[in-house]
Amino acid sequence: MKYCCADHVELALDEAVDEFELAPRLTKLEAVDKSMFPCGYCGQPAIYIVANE
Template identity: 70%
Template sequence: MKYCCEEHVELALDEAVDEYETAPKLEKIKDVDNENATCGYCGQAAVYIVANG
C-alpha cells in the first residue's frame, strides 16, 4: 500500500503493476483519514492510496 499525492499517482500505479503484476486498487483518501498521510515520494499531503488488487 502506498500513499501518494496528485502529482505522483501515476508513478505509484505503475510501481504497483510492476511489483504485483495485477491491477492496483486506487482509493481517494477522505479528509478525516488524510491528517497524517503523506506522499511516499515527495512528503506532501497524500490524496490517494494505491494498493495491490
C-alpha cells in the first residue's frame, strides 16, 4: 500500500503493477485524511492510496 499525491499517482500505479503483476486498487482519500498521510515520494499530503490488497 502506498500513499501518493496527484503528481506521483502514475508512478505508484506502475510500481504496484510491476511488483504484483495485477491491477492495483486506487482509492481517493477523504479531505480529513489528507493531512495525516504524506506522499511516499515527495512528502506532500497524499490524495490517493494505491493498494493490491
